Amino acid sequence: MAFASFVIRRLLLGVVVMWVVSVATFLLFFVAPQDPARLLAGKNPSAQEIANINRRLGLDQPILVQYWHYLIRLLHFNLGTSYFTGTSVNTILKEDLPPTLSVMAGGAVLWLIVGIGAGVLSATRARSLVDRISTTGVLIGITFPTFVVGLLLLFLVFKPLNQAGFHWIQTGYEGPSQSIVGWAGHMILPWITIAAVSAATYTRLTRGALLDALGEDYVRTARAKGLSERRVLYRHAVRAALTPVVSQLGVDIGTLAGGAVVTETVFGLGGIGQQSLTSILNGDTPVVLGIVLVAALFVVVANIVVDIAYSVLDPRVKLS
Amino acid sequence: MSLLEVRDLRVSFPTADGVVRAVRGVSFDVDAGRTIGIVGESGSGKTVLTQTLLGLTAGGQVSGQAVFDGTDLIGLGEEQLRRVRGAQIAVIFQDPLTSLHPLYKVGWQIAEMIRAHDKSVSKKQAAQRAVELLGRVGIPQPAQRVKDYPHQFSGGMRQRAMIAMALSLEPKLIIADEPTTALDATVQAQILDLLLRLQQDFGTAMIMITHDLGVVADIADDVLVMYAGRAAEVASKRDIFYKPHHPYTKGLLESIPNSSAAGGRLRPITGQPPSLINLPSGCAFHPRCAYVMDKCLTDEPSLTPVAQDGFHRSACWLPASAAGLSAEAEDQRRRTVGEGRSVAAAKIAEAIAKSPEAEGSVIA
Numbered sequence: 001m002a003f004a005s006f007v008i009r010r011l012l013l014g015v016v017v018m019w020v021v022s023v024a025t026f027l028l029f030f031v032a033p034q035d036p037a038r039l040l041a042g043k044n045p046s047a048q049e050i051a052n053i054n055r056r057l058g059l060d061q062p063i064l065v066q067y068w069h070y071l072i073r074l075l076h077f078n079l080g081t082s083y084f085t086g087t088s089v090n091t092i093l094k095e096d097l098p099p100t101l102s103v104m105a106g107g108a109v110l111w112l113i114v115g116i117g118a119g120v121l122s123a124t125r126a127r128s129l130v131d132r133i134s135t136t137g138v139l140i141g142i143t144f145p146t147f148v149v150g151l152l153l154l155f156l157v158f159k160p161l162n163q164a165g166f167h168w169i170q171t172g173y174e175g176p177s178q179s180i181v182g183w184a185g186h187m188i189l190p191w192i193t194i195a196a197v198s199a200a201t202y203t204r205l206t207r208g209a210l211l212d213a214l215g216e217d218y219v220r221t222a223r224a225k226g227l228s229e230r231r232v233l234y235r236h237a238v239r240a241a242l243t244p245v246v247s248q249l250g251v252d253i254g255t256l257a258g259g260a261v262v263t264e265t266v267f268g269l270g271g272i273g274q275q276s277l278t279s280i281l282n283g284d285t286p287v288v289l290g291i292v293l294v295a296a297l298f299v300v301v302a303n304i305v306v307d308i309a310y311s312v313l314d315p316r317v318k319l320s
Numbered sequence: 321m322s323l324l325e326v327r328d329l330r331v332s333f334p335t336a337d338g339v340v341r342a343v344r345g346v347s348f349d350v351d352a353g354r355t356i357g358i359v360g361e362s363g364s365g366k367t368v369l370t371q372t373l374l375g376l377t378a379g380g381q382v383s384g385q386a387v388f389d390g391t392d393l394i395g396l397g398e399e400q401l402r403r404v405r406g407a408q409i410a411v412i413f414q415d416p417l418t419s420l421h422p423l424y425k426v427g428w429q430i431a432e433m434i435r436a437h438d439k440s441v442s443k444k445q446a447a448q449r450a451v452e453l454l455g456r457v458g459i460p461q462p463a464q465r466v467k468d469y470p471h472q473f474s475g476g477m478r479q480r481a482m483i484a485m486a487l488s489l490e491p492k493l494i495i496a497d498e499p500t501t502a503l504d505a506t507v508q509a510q511i512l513d514l515l516l517r518l519q520q521d522f523g524t525a526m527i528m529i530t531h532d533l534g535v536v537a538d539i540a541d542d543v544l545v546m547y548a549g550r551a552a553e554v555a556s557k558r559d560i561f562y563k564p565h566h567p568y569t570k571g572l573l574e575s576i577p578n579s580s581a582a583g584g585r586l587r588p589i590t591g592q593p594p595s596l597i598n599l600p601s602g603c604a605f606h607p608r609c610a611y612v613m614d615k616c617l618t619d620e621p622s623l624t625p626v627a628q629d630g631f632h633r634s635a636c637w638l639p640a641s642a643a644g645l646s647a648e649a650e651d652q653r654r655r656t657v658g659e660g661r662s663v664a665a666a667k668i669a670e671a672i673a674k675s676p677e678a679e680g681s682v683i684a
């Protein structure tokens with residue numbers, strides 16, 4: 001019961017957040033310097049032509065009326081159509097979301113595996129070679145910005161491999177519907193890019209949390225119970241060290257989205273990142289609003305999921 | 321043969337500041353079904369001594385013997401030690417809140433231990449056994465409470481759960497490391513009662529670590545008094561309370577509130593525990609001893625019998641007849657035998673009593 005009321009409360013709150021975000025974006029574009037009609041009208045348009053376009057797009061009406069129309073459409077899950085291509089925003093999102101989501105999901109999985117794995121290794125073998133290597137890796141990962149890592153991978157991995165006749169690794173985007181392996185070949189470098197930048201933080205976080213846990217009384221109890229060292233490490237110490245890692249994940253979801261936008265641009269995946277860039281420059285308000293709303297929805301849902309995961313991981317945490 | 325025979329056990333930890341000699345040649349026996357109390361102030365090596373028996377002092381250099389049920393535990397392989405832990409020798413720790421895993425249900429933690437030692441027990445059977453055990457240690461509605469997490473238990477209930485866990489495999493020996501220190505006074509008495517009753521029911525031997533002689537009085541058969549990593553005195557409970565020989569034991573007794581030995585006065589032992597890296601020369605207790613003699617500054621006494629029975633032993637240069645004598649009575653005794661107390665030593669003792677921060681370094 002507490003669970004259902006938590007989810008409902010948070011979803012309602014999420015709707016409010018998304019509404020506020022949509023109003024803010026709408027206002028922002030109303031006062032922005034771009035004039036879509038002028039961009040659409042071609043060279044040396046007459047005032048009449050521009051007025052016609054503005055009427056067609058509904059831009060001649062007062063802002064409140066424009067917003068009202070937008071809201072009514074939104075309630076029917078219709079995000080409108082692009083000023084420039086005339087394509088519906090729903091269709092644009094359907095095309096551009098998969099590459100971005102692929103980058104984020106795979107990248108996050110890889111970074112958690114690598115980050116937690118390296119963290120466990122370096123904590124259990126403190127001051128060993130593994131520890132040193134991963135500590136150095138942390139430094140490198142933290143130092144380089146996402147696009148540098150992406151470019152390095154392009155020039156040091158993608159180019160030489162393709163010249164050598166190894167064509168599995170590809171740039172651009174290809175959906176998983178035809179071939180999962182092909183999809184992974186397109187995604188592997190972007191995933192590594194995302195993971196390389198963020199895994200480092202998680203290595204350090206896991207290492208610290210695990211070293212703390214290993215010094216806890218309950219780990220001593222676990223040993224005194226006669227459990228195997230493996231079980232003591234994984235079931236007792238690592239288990240306890242995961243809680244801070246998951247709460248950090250909640251904080252990093254925004255960073256993840258930012259990293260994905262940069263990464264897909266570097267690898268030419270044609271996702272949400274590139275789309276938002278063009279749409280913002282053109283003042284294509286319906287597309288930008290659609291993207292902003294989807295991003296807000298993503299953050300709202302992700303935060304609910306992280307909070308639920310956190311309360312599942314730590315029974316002392318109450319959902320509220 | 322005793323259940324546990326510890327001989328000349330030594331544990332030291334190399335650290336950046338020097339070698340910490342935490343346990344320096346301790347020997348004692350524990351007989352089946354009996355309780356030995358280990359007393360001594362903080363840092364005297366009680367925990368290290370007992371954790372070493374189970375191979376749980378990581379980073380320590382260990383020598384000596386600890387023959388348990390015919391097997392020397394020192395130098396035993398990890399897997400063999402693992403089988404002893406929990407099943408043969410169980411431990412109850414001081415703080416039950418931090419000693420139970422916060423993220424697992426209490427019943428699960430008990431069942432886990434049962435199954436770690438006997439794979440043939442099903443999860444269901446182990447869970448059932450956890451319920452029985454919780455009931456046995458006096459937790460109401462155990463069938464519901466097994467599903468609680470430690471933070472849903474009160475302090476006393478958590479320690480009851482730890483006791484249930486310790487008893488779950490009917491070990492031959494329980495090491496209780498200050499099991500009541502973290503609890504309220506009223507709960508302390510209940511927990512001690514419970515331990516005593518269950519120990520009798522199960523016929524388990526017990527090592528009860530405490531710095532509270534009151535706990536020893538309640539529960540122990542024999543007592544080992546530790547000071548700076550060594551046994552200062554070993555005796556039956558009766559002899560420790562009525563005929564203490566070692567000045568440190570006497571000091572402990574005098575520092576108990578309302579003890580008859582102190583005649584109602586409360587006299588804490590002056591001075592600080594010594595550094596285990598730079599120990600005082602001779603008897604490690606000499607900087608704080610009211611009885612100190614010349615010999616004490618140079619020669620370290622070893623455990624020697626001070627009574628006919630040969631069991632009551634003390635590591636102190638004072639003659640056997642000093643057992644039970646107060647400092648004044650001891651001075652009186654020396655005057656009558658014409659033994660005389662070393663003036664130099666008396667002066668040092670006085671100087672140290674005045675400046676507790678001087679510790680053991682004055683003489684060294």
Ligand SMILES: Nc1ncnc2c1ncn2[C@@H]1O[C@H](COP(=O)(O)OP(=O)(O)OP(=O)(O)O)[C@@H](O)[C@H]1O
Nearest residue numbers: 333340342361362363364365366367368369379596
């Ligand atoms: N791993 C270690 N490394 C270095 N020194 C240690 C280590 N473990 C224990 N010691 C030292 O050994 C000494 C004895 O510690 P121990 O915990 O056995 O004392 P204790 O008698 O149990 O005290 P308390 O009553 O506070 O529990 C202390 O000085 C402690 O600092």
Ligand code: SF4
Nearest residue numbers: 603606609616636637
């Ligand atoms: S040996 Fe000397 S210093 Fe040590 S306890 Fe006995 S009398 Fe005191």
Ligand SMILES: [Mg+2]
Nearest residue numbers: 366367368497
């Ligand atoms: Mg201790």
